[in-house]
Amino acid sequence: MKIVIIPSGFKECLSSEGVAKAMNNGIQRFDPNVETMVIPMIDGGEGFAHTIIKLKKGELIYREVIGPIGEKVRSHFGIFQENGKKTAVIEMAAVAGLTLIPRNKRNPLKTTTFGVGQLIKSALDLGVDDILIGCGDSGTSDGGAGMAEALGVRFLDKYHQALNIGGGGDLHSIENINISGIDPRLSKVKIDVACNWYNILCGPRGVARVFAPQKGANPEEAEQLARNLEYYAQLILQQMEVDVRTTPGGGASGGLGAGLMAFTGATLHPRFDIIMQYIQLEEHIKNADLVLTAEGCLDYQTPNGKIPAEVARIAGNLGVPVIAITGTIGEGASINYTNGIHAYTSIIQSPTSLEIAMKDASRLIADSAEAAVRQIRIGYQMAKRKYKREII
Known part of the structure; x- marks a missing residue:
């Protein structure tokens, strides 16, 4: 047998x-x-980077970055060489995952993906050609705004003052999005995202309503997040001409998929389809x-x-x-x-x-x-x- x-x-x-x-x-x-x-x-969540790097005989790189509740954490990403290209593998769960948040501090209104952006910058510093990002097992619901801030995007309030987005609860305060300071190296790399294709950002089955309760939100907080993400999606459409509201995979990791698509030009993929290219x-x-x-x-x-x-x-x-x-x-x-x-x-x-x-x-x-x-x-x-x- x-x-x-x-x-x-x-x-x-x-x-x-x-x-x-x-x-x-x-x-x-x-x-x-x-x-x-x-x-x-692997499905893009915990173990994503370790497994891919082990299969590709690559190397894990360790960095100290900002974790989901704003405190420093030791995280990692992987690097491997294949067909003359250097690829970075980033696992969002290793920097903004639910397991990194103590149970008594789980509140997606206040958790951030800032560390994901820091890992992307670290990968760019190593001169990678491609970046593969696994979206899964997140403890966040900030639409990738924290990630975007780490890469140089500035979110401005109605007084044109820069906001410090601390989580999905702050998205309603954004009046303008300034991308003039975004890392220019992003335009020179190919970014692929492995995500749950059925997760969308907004609507009755939007990511906040479906998954925020699993991340510590009560029903009222989940609805608040849903409204904030709806507003955020409309702002991105109006100011960046990118429609992330119901894009398949856009709701992955509390909307990180949408943020990666809007701010880094990433391509979202059904997670199993792209992972099967490696396994x-x-x-x-x-x-x-x-x-x-x-x-x-x-x-x-x-x-x-x-x-x-x-x-x-x-x-x-x-x-x-x-x-x-x-x-x-x-x-x-x-x-x-x-x-x-x-x-x-x-x-x-x-x-x-x-x-x-x-x-x-x-x-x-x-x-x-x-x-x-x-x-x-x-x-x-x-x-x-x-x-x-x-x-x-």
Whole structure:
């Protein structure tokens, strides 16, 4: 039996590498003769830079920058050389991610992407030709305004005084956008952004209404952010002639996708499409008997570009069945049965607290992977017995 293991990480718990290792441990514990291929998957969020740089045999560069709550953090980006070009890989989660914000300080009205702009400047200082930015697992909702400030954009109030945008809560104070001081080197590099294509900046399903509550906003604050981002998008359209309001991917990372598009000329991509240029999944899946994937929570949003659904799409085209192991099974999870996932199971098999489940996640994931493969083995044995009876 050959099994390909392609999980995402469990947010704020285990990286994709940690999840993959646990799944593989469970399988090998049951039968060390099972052939496994382990491919920790990335979606632009945590682990994005590490994984790409490891695959490309590049180098991680460390910098001290401003984190999401305005305090200095040690962050990183990667550099690799290929086909005569130097490419930087920036992971927004490593500089403005939710995990960098203490739970008692989570408020997207006040968190900033300023550090993302600082990392872009650091990459430019190293003379890169291309920049690949992963948008995922953010703790911000400032529309990329903080990032733009770090790159030289000035946001002015009604008195033509420069504002210091501290988060999405300040966007309504902007009257004018001055881009005369933006770093001129941006026009000489190609910037690609891996983002969730289904995330848009504004509207009923705009990023603030959907994701701000997960970042610490209460319902009133989420609506305030939605109004501010709507105003911000209109200002960008009027003064820069760039329409980011409903651009696919523009809502990624609290609107960082829109900011990158408007201020750096970046091209937004469905995250899986561009990541597949670096990781060739088809080659690994086509000869497999089974694909095991994983996600922290499987629900109705999973088919909207999340890793298990994208893995299932590729496996389905190759006729390979898929089982998903998930931390929790959320609302509307059954929709995944019609999107290529043949079965799913939760690692939580008895009443427990979230804190305990997260602490014991590696063991629980290993147990679930082992149980899944044991059930597959039963199916093999049943098929074998049926074949013998038919021969007789």
